[in-house]
Amino acid sequence: MKKLIPAYLRVLIIFFVIFGVTEYFVDSGDRPAFIKYPMVSLFLFVFLFLLIAIEITISAIDNVTYQLLTDDQKSKLEEENNKSFKEKQWYKKLMQSLTKTEPIENEAGLLLNHDYDGIKELDNNLPPWWVYLFYACIVFSAVYLVKFEILDGDNQEMELKKELAQAKIDVAEYMKNAPDLMDEKTVTLLTEPADLAKGETLFTTNCAACHRADGGGQIGPNLTDENWILGGGIKEVFHTISNGGRDGKGMIAWKGTLKPKEIQAVASYILSLKGSNPKDAKEAEGELWVEENK
Numbered sequence: 308m309k310k311l312i313p314a315y316l317r318v319l320i321i322f323f324v325i326f327g328v329t330e331y332f333v334d335s336g337d338r339p340a341f342i343k344y345p346m347v348s349l350f351l352f353v354f355l356f357l358l359i360a361i362e363i364t365i366s367a368i369d370n371v372t373y374q375l376l377t378d379d380q381k382s383k384l385e386e387e388n389n390k391s392f393k394e395k396q397w398y399k400k401l402m403q404s405l406t407k408t409e410p411i412e413n414e415a416g417l418l419l420n421h422d423y424d425g426i427k428e429l430d431n432n433l434p435p436w437w438v439y440l441f442y443a444c445i446v447f448s449a450v451y452l453v454k455f456e457i458l459d460g461d462n463q464e465m466e467l468k469k470e471l472a473q474a475k476i477d478v479a480e481y482m483k484n485a486p487d488l489m490d491e492k493t494v495t496l497l498t499e500p501a502d503l504a505k506g507e508t509l510f511t512t513n514c515a516a517c518h519r520a521d522g523g524g525q526i527g528p529n530l531t532d533e534n535w536i537l538g539g540g541i542k543e544v545f546h547t548i549s550n551g552g553r554d555g556k557g558m559i560a561w562k563g564t565l566k567p568k569e570i571q572a573v574a575s576y577i578l579s580l581k582g583s584n585p586k587d588a589k590e591a592e593g594e595l596w597v598e599e600n601k
């Protein structure tokens with residue numbers, strides 16, 4: 308029996324569609340699902356086996372039915388099967404319903420009384436495929452009109468703006484939960500003793516050599532007074548420690564050595580030293596720092 312697609316191709320196509328679907332839906336990281344989960348391989352194998360079994364059964368049944376047909380029926384079936392795709396009854400019906408063409412013999416009945424220098428006009432039906440398209444456009448335009456003109460739906464620009472605003476919120480949220488990604492815009496002053504103790508350790512290890520263990524200043528300026536060369540808010544101090552001081556002054560950028568979280572801790576520690584008045588501290592440098600947001 309002649310079919311549109313040969314049996315072996317059909318089996319392969321169905322198998323690979325199912326294969327693709329399982330790979331798509333089974334989340335298996337960077338390895339294919341059928342390697343990561345043996346159950347998936349087993350399922351695919353059984354599925355392939357069933358497909359082949361079904362094909363064999365169908366062709367066997369076809370064979371038996373064919374043997375039971377009378378010679379007349381056999382030849383009719385033969386004829387139908389040998390017809391090309393376009394000659395098949397269902398295809399013709401479909402085309403007719405979409406185009407509603409009148410056979411050329413009926414032309415006389417369609418002729419209108421219009422005659423333009425020998426050019427005549429036929430009164431054909433509008434092809435249904437075209438008419439359906441037109442209806443679809445009307446429905447679309449009604450929906451469009453209501454959504455965008457009456458209910459004031461977002462146009463593309465608005466949609467973009469909203470998405471960008473949402474993205475900003477998402478980034479801020481993400482930064483909150485991932486302090487290692489903190490920067491000088493999102494840094495906050497820590498006041499917990501545990502954090503300050505961490506900051507103190509970092510300070511003693513890395514900074515005391517120049518700023519003195521008590522922050523009173525030596526090569527580097529006094530960090531305990533009210534005066535700051537580069538700004539004395541948490542954001543400014545964080546910036547100074549991350550990016551270093553002015554060129555040639557000796558304060559290097561620490562962002563390659565310390566993690567943002569550590570810079571936050573040591574910056575908070577420094578700010579906690581304010582007003583501690585260590586002995587023999589270096590005299591004040593820079594400007595008196597006034598917190599703007601207070």
Ligand code: HEC
Nearest residue numbers: 513514517526527528535536537538547552553556557558
């Ligand atoms: C090699 C010496 C040296 C080391 C080590 C050092 N600093 Fe400095 N620091 C300086 C100098 C010098 C300045 C002044 C920079 C300027 O004038 O631009 C400074 C400035 C600063 C300032 C800005 C002070 C102001 O008045 O604005 C801060 C804050 C600071 N250091 C923190 C630290 C921290 C925290 C560490 C350790 C992680 C550290 N420093 C390590 C030498 C050092």
